[in-house]
Amino acid sequence: MKVAFNNQVAIVTGAGNGLGKTHALALADRGAKVVVNDFGGARDGSGGSTEAAEEVVAQIRKNGGEAIANGANVADFEQVTQMVDETVKQWGRVDILINNAGILRDKSFSKMSLDDFKAVLDVHLMGSVNCSKAVWNIMREQNYGRIVMTTSSSGLYGNFGQSNYGAAKMAVIGLMNTLVLEGAKHNIKVNALAPTAGTRMTEDLLPPEIFKLLTTEAVTAGALTLCHEEAPNRITLCAGVGGYSVARIVETEGVFLPESDQTPEDVLAHYAQITSAVGQKELKAGSEQGEKFLNKAMAFIKSQR
Template sequence: MTISFAGQVAIVTGAGNGLGRSHALELAKRGAKVVVNDLGGARDGSGASSAASQDVVRLIEEMGGEAISHGANVANFDEVQDMVQQTMDKWGRVDILINNAGILRDKSFSKMTLDDFKLVMDVHVMGSVNCTKAVWEIMKQQNYGRIVMTTSSSGMYGNFGQSNYGAAKMAVLGLMNTLVLEGAKNNIHINALAPTAGTRMTEDLMPEEIVKAFAPEAVTAGMLTLCDELAPTRFILCAGAGGYSSASIFETEGCFIPKASQTPEAVRDNWAQLTAQDNQKALKSGAQQGEKFVMKAMAFMKSQQQ
């Protein structure tokens, strides 16, 4: 079945270049009215220009679509609110939010300043929070919403020189996990995209021929499955160079140690059972971990009474 966004309104942050540009253009090709958000700064977040976002709007209009540009800094909630209000004034709804805006300030943790750490956190984490907060009540009232967070292998697995970026990219997964629970009754689905693409964020990290293989369009093809009507929720999709996979956090069944024996030595002695992966599960909420441990304790107590 062809995925269509006809009649829907999408906001794409950081849409002037790279992945965001690709996302915005493809959403428009498939019928969405698109808000092309871009501060127009450099890769490290410095400067501002509306030229890139206006160029994307022009391309969308040339293909017969509808789009507006907005230069909100996603780290500034007042500017984000203005962007969402302009969207509502023009089109009256927001169906899709793609939290794509980001910057890099790569250095080893020893050499990184706290200002560089905070700025990356502000753009990636608070930028996603601000944009999501600004559309949340709209989506609840519509009983429909699709939100995509942008995470990264750097967050899930680590990458030298990216402690700030990695921390931010794991934080948006924590945000997703809770919003999935809170948005479920209003048909708001939240997913995460972990892209590998040849963009200006990565162009000097890869040889030119590899950059071409990692075209943003390959990532966008995956992203679109995360924001349509049939999208899953709480799904982490990894995409790049034509490869697609999913990532999940699993927890082992673990072990139980009676109170009288709860020592670090006992924990280490039970390490094999604690780490055994045969019955591991992806938990649906933090409460499920507590429930598992309570059930283990109750089962032990029952066994002692027999």
């Protein structure tokens, strides 16, 4: 099938450079009207200018597309609300939101200041919250919306020196999981993208020959897969260097221990069975865990009658 975005309106945050820029260009090339949002700060979030966003807009218009630049700081809900209001005034709707804006302030946890920890959460987590909140009721009312969170292997699996970044990137998975449930009846689909790409956030962390392989285009192919009309829902798609996979949170089948056996010693005695991968599965809501445990308890009670 052909993936197209004709007559759709997309907001891409952090779109002045790197992945966001490639996302914006690809969406415009496939027919979307694009808001190129970029605060224009340095990699650590300092500074601010719309120059980078304006350059992307110029490129889109040169290619025959429609785009506007916006310099809202995603960590500021008032600025984000103004951006969304301007978008609706310009084009009447918002169909797609790609939460891509980010900063890095890497240090080991022992050396990291709480200000640096909070700054990263404010952009990655609260930036995603602010932008999603600002478009949510619009998408509900038009009965259509596609939202992409940008997560990371640093959040899914951990990475030395990135406790702030990892915490924020795992938090957006929790945000996605709940928004999926709340948006389902309004045709709002929410997914997450875990990219591996060569951007200004990673260019001094990798050897040049490896950096060249990490094209942003490979990741953007995944991003567009997650936000088109026939997109999946609640998927964490990992993309980079031409590789694509899905990350899932699964829960083991586990065991039931009667009240007389609910001690640390008994848990340890059953540890192999508790951690066994046999029968593990992906749960679709937090309530399913409780239901599983209650079913095990009820089955035990019946067996004792």
